[in-house]
Structure formats: C-alpha cells, structure tokens
Amino acid sequence: MCDRTKAAVCKITFLKGLIKAMDYLGGRQNPIPEVPIRELNKMLAVLVSEFDAGWLRSGYTNPVQKLWQRMDYLSTCELLLLGNALKKLKPIDPHWVSAQVKLIKQEDKNNRRGALFELLALSLFDGEGVSVRPAASSNPGYDGTVLLPRNASIQVSVKSYGTSSHQEVFNNQCSMIEALLTAALSKRQLNAVGIYVFAKSYPTQSDWEVLKRRLPAMLDSVENRTNDSFEDIQNSCWDIIINNLHIENCQFSPIHKSYTFIVCSPYHKNEYKNLYSKLDDAYVNFTRHAGSVDPLTTRMVFIDIPTSASITLCKEWAKQYFQLEQQGASHLPAREVTRGIARQKRNVP
Structure with missing residues (x-):
C-alpha cells in the first residue's frame, strides 16, 4: 500500500471516529425516533459544549451528571430538553447561558434548581413569531421578556415551587x-x-x-x-x-x-403556604423592582411544581390567592386534599 493510500485510509478512519464521537445518542434509548438523529445530536452537542464532556462523565452528585450517565428513555428526554433550551438561548444571550450553566454545576441545590428551571422555562417561549430575551442580572424584578407581535410583550417571573x-x-x-x-x-x-x-x-x-x-x-x-x-x-x-x-x-x-x-x-x-410564598415573592419583585409597565405588556408568574403536587389543588390555591389580594384580605387556609x-x-x- 502506497503512502498516499495509507494517508487516505487514516483520514477516513479519523473521520469515522470523529462522527462516532459526535454520536451522543448512541447507546441511549430514543424517545422520539421520528426526529432525525443528526438533529437530536445537535441538541446534545450543545449540552456537551456548555457543560464539558469530562465533567459530565466525572461524577454522580449533580443531577445533570446523573442524567448523562443513564441511558433510559426518560433521561434521554430530559437531556434533549436541556440541550434544546441551550441551543435556543445561547445565540440570544451567550453570557447569560454560561452564567446559568455555572450555577447548575455548583453544589447549592436551590441555585441549581432555579437556574435549570429558568433555562427550560424561558426556552419554551421561543417559537415562530415569538422570541424571548433573558433579563439582565441587574434586573431583579423578573427573569425574562417574551416579545410578541405588534409590540406586545410579557414579563415572566420564573419560580420553582420545590418540595416543602x-x-x-x-x-x-x-x-x-x-x-x-x-x-x-x-x-x-x-x-x-x-x-x-x-x-x-x-x-x-x-x-x-x-x-x-x-x-x-x-x-x-x-x-x-x-x-x-x-x-x-x-x-x-x-x-x-x-x-x-x-x-x-x-x-x-x-x-x-x-x-x-x-x-x-x-x-x-399549611402546604398551600409554599405556593403562596412564591406568588408573594414574584408580586414583591414586580412591584418593587420592575416599576410601571407599558399598556401592551403583561406580567406572568411561571411556576415549577414538584411531582407530588396536585395540579387541581394548586390551581384552586392560585385562584384563592388572587381573590384575596383583590379583596385586600390576609391569606386564609385553603382546604386540604388527599394526595x-x-x-x-x-x-x-
């Protein structure tokens, strides 16, 4: 075999190895086979780029590391959601995304959970005819702005209910x-x-x-x-x-x-107080830090609730909260429900 042929074979082998190395979906259960694998790999590639492949493989203490080292349907789905969020928001505000990733990699559970949910929540608002812009760190009033057609917008406050x-x-x-x-x-x-x-x-x-x-x-x-x-x-x-x-x-x-x-x-x-406290925080931040708003701007609280929460009851508690706020009354206990x-x-x- 001539040197040129050997070089060609080596190049092909290198390219195959590179392609294989980029197949982050390989070995994982795929929950959405109808989507081209190359598109799914793009989402996972952004995740690897932001978090670093060595860090993802290096431990089991961080929830993102745990997900990366699992191969089941659910873990793949959650990794794709996170990768897609990074893929959407990175071009919009790369510095904000890097700051969120840094928080996620740290040990503080509350900061980690909050940063993860902010990434996922704000990315949900990015779509055809609609865009999202994360708020600057100097703005404690809300977490992002959703830009709508005809100069309308939504100021979004992202809150994680968490486990009581x-x-x-x-x-x-x-x-x-x-x-x-x-x-x-x-x-x-x-x-x-x-x-x-x-x-x-x-x-x-x-x-x-x-x-x-x-x-x-x-x-x-x-x-x-x-x-x-x-x-x-x-x-x-x-x-x-x-x-x-x-x-x-x-x-x-x-x-x-x-x-x-x-x-x-x-x-x-007193379980209802956990939800009320998140609504109180959002209300205070909006009124204290965000000031007045344009008539075309709406304010929204986007809340992550735990798996143990009752959607029906949380909806009832939220309605009671706003009714009491309108009446100027103190927060009254809501009824219990079996869960x-x-x-x-x-x-x-």
Whole structure:
C-alpha cells in the first residue's frame, strides 16, 4: 500500500471516529425516533459544549451528571430538553447561558434548581413569531421578556415551587419504613407482596413511630397466604392493606424480591403556604423592582411544581390567592386534599 493510500485510509478512519464521537445518542434509548438523529445530536452537542464532556462523565452528585450517565428513555428526554433550551438561548444571550450553566454545576441545590428551571422555562417561549430575551442580572424584578407581535410583550417571573419541608419529612419517613420492609421481606423470605398504607390525616411523628413498630410484623399475614386489612392501629392515623401480588401470565423473579409499597396521605394543613410564598415573592419583585409597565405588556408568574403536587389543588390555591389580594384580605387556609405518594419496586436484591 502506497503512502498516499495509507494517508487516505487514516483520514477516513479519523473521520469515522470523529462522527462516532459526535454520536451522543448512541447507546441511549430514543424517545422520539421520528426526529432525525443528526438533529437530536445537535441538541446534545450543545449540552456537551456548555457543560464539558469530562465533567459530565466525572461524577454522580449533580443531577445533570446523573442524567448523562443513564441511558433510559426518560433521561434521554430530559437531556434533549436541556440541550434544546441551550441551543435556543445561547445565540440570544451567550453570557447569560454560561452564567446559568455555572450555577447548575455548583453544589447549592436551590441555585441549581432555579437556574435549570429558568433555562427550560424561558426556552419554551421561543417559537415562530415569538422570541424571548433573558433579563439582565441587574434586573431583579423578573427573569425574562417574551416579545410578541405588534409590540406586545410579557414579563415572566420564573419560580420553582420545590418540595416543602412537610413533603420532605413524608418522603424521608417513607424511605425509612421501606428499608424496614425490605429487611422484613428478606427475613421472612417473602416475595410478590403488596403493602398499601393510608393516612386519615397528615401523620405526626408518633404516627410514624407506630408504623415502624407494627408494619414489619404485619407481614406474618402474608406468610399465611392471606390478604388482611388493619384499621386504627394503636389509635394512629393509619389503615393498612397487605396482600399477595398476582400478575396474570407473568412470573416474579425467584432471586430478587418484588413488592409494591404505596403510602397515601392528605397534605399538611399549611402546604398551600409554599405556593403562596412564591406568588408573594414574584408580586414583591414586580412591584418593587420592575416599576410601571407599558399598556401592551403583561406580567406572568411561571411556576415549577414538584411531582407530588396536585395540579387541581394548586390551581384552586392560585385562584384563592388572587381573590384575596383583590379583596385586600390576609391569606386564609385553603382546604386540604388527599394526595398519594406511590412507590413501586420490583427485582430488588
């Protein structure tokens, strides 16, 4: 083989390697196969360019790093959303985008969550006939301006509802009880068990302690192959149903433990205050820092709510908030509503 041929072969090999290196979708589950792969790779390429490939692969503590190292449909979808947001906003304000990425890569969870949501939220307003402009860092009144036809615009305040302290307590207690249950399942060599726990009111610490003491022992009913229900356990708020799982024409793993664990509870009576505080912040910032607005300008609060939130109830709370503001009344407690937190695990060692 002549030197020229060798050089050509080396060049082709290099180009193939470059193309392969740019195939960020390779090995990932693709949730939108109807979109050309080259377009999806463009979104992921912007993400890699902004966050740095080495950083994305270097750890598991940051949510973006965790997403990058997963290959499932959901993680791919979320990475594409973030990449598309970067792709849209980078040409508009590269310095703002770089500042947001810097915040996302830091350890402060609140700043990280806020920066992520600002990127995603503002990018949603960029479309045909409409454009978005992130606000300058010197403007604390709102986060971006949506430019509409005929000189109209929307000033957008982006707020992240986040998980309330009451929800965090609920989640942490459920995690501790789930650990006790998995240990009890292994000790009794039980498999394919459903545990359904219902609270009549938001649980107190005393209620949680009762559940931790009593629930593992209740698995004896499953050992006897019976389906049992337990009500008003030691005068606590709990009702519990335990039964054997059965899926027609399917077999559970004989090696790993399969179970369903579901805990349902009403919201804490003050849960509505979490949403009200975000609306209060936006209102204060608009009025204190943004001044008066043009008649063609509308103000909007765009709120990210957690997966545990009830859309119906948040809508009701928001309506109550604005009604009370118009009436000049103080914020009154909104009614509670039952909300379930579902956890389902299969094939757990």
